[in-house]
Amino acid sequence: METSSVSPQPLGSAAMKAPEEESDGGGGKESMDGDAASRNPYAGLVNHLRTSWLSRKTWPMQYRVAQLEALGRFLEEKEEEILEATTLDMGKPHFETQLSEIFVCRSELNHTLNNLSTWMKDEHVEKNWAMQLDSAFIRKDPYGVVLIIGPWNYPINLLLVPLIGAIAAGNCVVVKPSEVSKNAERLMAETLPKYLDKDCFAVVTAGVEGTTRLLENKFDYIFYTGSPSVGRVVMTAAAKHLTPVTLELGGKNPCYVSDSCDVRNVARRVAWGRFFNAGQTCVAPDYVLCSLETREQLLPALREAIAEFYGPNPQESSSFARIIGDGQFQRVRALLSSGRVAMGGQTDAGTRYIAPTVLVDVQQDDPVMKEEIFGPILPILTVKSVDDAIAFINARERPLAIYVFSSCKQVVNQVLERTSSGGFCGNDTLMHFTLTSLPFGGIGQSGLGHYHGRFTFDTFSHLRATVLRGNGREALNKPRYPPYEPRHLPLLRSATQQRRHRSCALL
Structure with a gap:
């Protein structure tokens, strides 16, 4: 990744570029006050947003709705620019951009606007006997100034969906698009600030060193989408300020195909999920x-599906994307040395093209099985049974998703019950990601926290436990005051202790 070296814009500007890095950049300190803050190029911006948040400007529902509606206008009015930017960055077909970037964001936005008034309401909770005359509820407060760092593979979706939830929850926000998807980054930096309140929302463009300096500042929440290695860096920076984080990472998502399945349907759905956005x-x-046995049936079905989707020469297809950059191209191409190429395998460095490829005879210690592929390569490994597949999956880091194809519900449920992953989808791929009613996120190596729909609002909200008691009825409080008298304990136990219900079907 490259680092921008343009001087920052004035404080009032909502888009800010990384300044020239000092020789000691990226070290960080325990706090950002005094001289340390004055040397950090983003301290003024963060402080300005914090002043806006402390003024409570972002708290009223009407303000949040107005900013969300402005974000909707951005998606509508800049649709052609979004399509052009993603095509320039990775040759992404307009159809895929519409489906995975624009449609998803609009769905998230509409779902949030439809439900925001309900989500914001205080949530009243069950009370014990001692507090029956009092009010106890959960207040949904915004965290404050939050940072959202987006990735390059879905530069609109994976930046705006968290932003929608952060705005809905009443926060001020710094968004940092990926510098790898240069055209999408430029679009966000130049146009998004024209739609949002510049006192409360800012776009920062920066490379590695600039992002490191940005992370030195105290944020109230950090939301990062990207690789596990960078996720550790983000979490380390957040720990200095005890800042809570959501990490949306990746991993090697297994797909088990049982002997009882419709092989042709499996091939189409697996090929679509693997080669969408060129596997990125x-x-x-x-x-x-x-x-x-299933592999020998699946191979010709995959060959047929690839030809149906992309024609006899996928390089000429307008429905197949390209690898984002030269470095990624070289990394993915090197993985073709694993196992044996059963179909595909063609590459073109000039256009960063790697054909939809299926590998067989892959060994567990081959390079393609040691890292997330993030390219149009599908290895097939053979196992003898569903038990072997489950053992294989459980011997590795918990993935972001697990896929299972089987005509037998028992097989699908068996994998679901005996494995652990961020998400799970039976008899299809990717589709669980599209539901705003489901939480999306990883577990362990594949991530920390979740979002989508109500879960995004909750992620960016502090659930504030609140009790409002009356000033009177002091006689009722006397049993808990010193000097303590043992005879008061039975009364206090009855008044405050939760009792177990006696009807338990398992006992």
Whole structure:
């Protein structure tokens, strides 16, 4: 990744570029006050947003709705620019951009606007006997000034969906698009600030060093989408200020195909999920596990599906994307040395093209099985049974998603019950990501926290426990005051202790 070296714009500007890095940049200190703050190029911006947040400007529902509606106008009025930017960055077909970037954002936005008034309401809770005359509820407060760092593979969706939730929850926000998807980054920096309140929302463009300096500042919440290695860096920076984080990472998502399935349907759905966006999708099926017999049926079905989707020469297809950059191209191309190429394998460095490729005879210690592929390569490994597949999955880091194909519900449920992953989808790929009613996120190596729909609002909200008691009835409080008298304990136990219900079907 490259680092921008343009001087920052004035404080009032909502878009800010990384300044020239000092020789000691990226070190960080325990706090950002005094001289340390004055040397940090983003301290003024963060302080300005914090002043806006403390003024409570972002708190009223009407303000949040107005900013969300402005974000909707951005998606509508800049649709052609979004399509052009993603095509320039990775040759992404307009259809895929519409489906995975614009449609998803609009769905998230509409769902949030439809439900925001309900989400913001105080949530009243169950009370014990001692507090029956009092009010106890959960207040949904915004965190404050939050930072959202987006990735390059879905530069609109994976930046704006968290932003929608952060705005809905009443926060001030700094968004940092990925510098790898240069055209999308430029679009966000130049146009998004024209739609949002510049006193409360800012776009920062920066590379590695600039982002490191940005992370030195005290934020109230950090939301990062990207690789596990950078996720550790973000979490380390957040720990200095005890800042809570959500980390949306990746991983090697297994796809088990049982012997009882419609092989042609499996091939189409797996090929679509693996080769969508040229495989540069964090929830794409990363490898297939199946028996040798099923593999021999699946291979011709995959060949047929690839030809149906992209024609006899996918390089000429307008429906197939390209690898984002030269470095990523070289990394993915090197993975073709694993196993044996059963179909595909063609590459073109000039256009960063790698054909939809299926690998067989792959070994567990091959390079393609040691890292997230993030490219149009699908390894197939053979296992003897569903038990072997489950053991294979459980011997590795918990993935972002697990996919299972089987005509037998028992097989699907068996994998669901005996494995652990961020998400799970039976008899399809990717589709669980599209539901705003489901939480999306990883577990362990694949991430921390979740979002989408109500879950995004909750992620960016502090659930504030609140009790409002009356000033009177002091006689009722006397049993808990010193000097303590043992005879008061039975009364206090009855008044404050939660009792267990006696009807338990398992006992």
